[in-house]
Amino acid sequence: MLEIDPRSPVAINDQIKAGLKGLVAKGLLKPGDQAPSVRSLAVTLRVNPNTVARAFRELGQEGFLESRRGEGAYISDKGSRQAKDGFSDLKRALEEALKMARRGGLPWNEIESILRKARGDER
Amino acid sequence: MLEIDPRSPVAINDQIKAGLKGLVAKGLLKPGDQAPSVRSLAVTLRVNPNTVARAFRELGQEGFLESRRGEGAYISDKGSRQAKDGFSDLKRALEEALKMARRGGLPWNEIESILRKARGDER
Amino acid sequence: MLEIDPRSPVAINDQIKAGLKGLVAKGLLKPGDQAPSVRSLAVTLRVNPNTVARAFRELGQEGFLESRRGEGAYISDKGSRQAKDGFSDLKRALEEALKMARRGGLPWNEIESILRKARGDER
Amino acid sequence: MLEIDPRSPVAINDQIKAGLKGLVAKGLLKPGDQAPSVRSLAVTLRVNPNTVARAFRELGQEGFLESRRGEGAYISDKGSRQAKDGFSDLKRALEEALKMARRGGLPWNEIESILRKARGDER
């Protein structure tokens, strides 16, 4: 359901944040639904609970999650809007990568080939 | 000629390295040409000279630059091949960004729109 | 009669405790009166019965409530004194908030404006 | 310059955040200025560096600080506006405390007495 790549240069907690938002964007999780618990995620992702907790806290500050002590965390009503509407972090990251690639001289046809490959891998 | 974004999450020395390789890949700099001096780059890019020096040192270790004491640094013959051949760092970075974007639920049409926009901005 | 804010950072059971003491302090409930039942409170406040029960248990330990098995809970004679006398928790909380506000640079006139607004809202 | 109360129920990292914003709001720190380093703060406040780092990270996400790797953190241009303009966290916290105090039956004259006392203590 949620995948993490511990080798990725992207910080694990950021992967978790993006992953949760992704579940909402894809409709697998809806506003009002309970998010998986910090501890359960920590176990299934084989990650330190603190790392998951950090992601949850930050999502809470962003207004994407509403955490209730002793009860769990819930996707906030704002959640779905934010997740689909914005994508701002993801977009900026992609734009960054593209900008660097172009500055480094990576030609467009190579870039498109990478896109096609990624698209193919998904199926 | 060379652009750096100090706010980018990408390390400055990596931006410099990619930028120099890019100049070669684009044909603006050829094997045997003298690379800009560490000092001048530091000034024009408004960057710590240590950072530029580090980039040059690492490029030297890769065999992309040849530094001659008291004279400056030159693009090595291996340089151009390496620059175009490799791109491996840039490619991996792009693939990473794509993977994250997809996990975060960013739809393909958004991705393509970003691509088109980036392409348009270049002209 | 009793209001709770589930989103407040203040623990729900603390809100219930303060609320009951408040009813006494305001004279709406007097020593010897029967307190609302745990169940009814849980329903009207839309709160977990465990949480209400916990508040009652703690109020019992403080001597503010007297629980009679199978009958319900009553405001103890000590109750009213305690409620008015003490206020110690509330006072400390307010002092804390003030201290933080000042350390954070919130100017006194803003603080007074908040006071006035709160006072106006009550009427 | 910056004070922390380890016994306060307010989380230490939140105290640090409010404190830094306060320094800006009070004019002791201005946009562009370098903030004290994570490690130095950790030492002087007798707090774990991780706790300070957390505060810095969150301030960075809010756009109040700009952290540059290996260089330090700087008050962003948005910083001063945010700090003075908003105060939203502090205000909400105060309003919360007031609401609780009133629900708990703390009379207005007591509240005003606390205000006066706090004001006097500052001098």
Added chain:
DNA sequence: GTGGTCTAGACCACC
């Protein structure tokens, strides 16, 4: 069981 916080100690990359 739930989330939240703090400490401690270790790495990493960068300047």
Added chain:
DNA sequence: GTGGTCTAGACCACG
């Protein structure tokens, strides 16, 4: 020296 991240383990309070 700087900030950033992760792990590990311990508490706390709430439901």
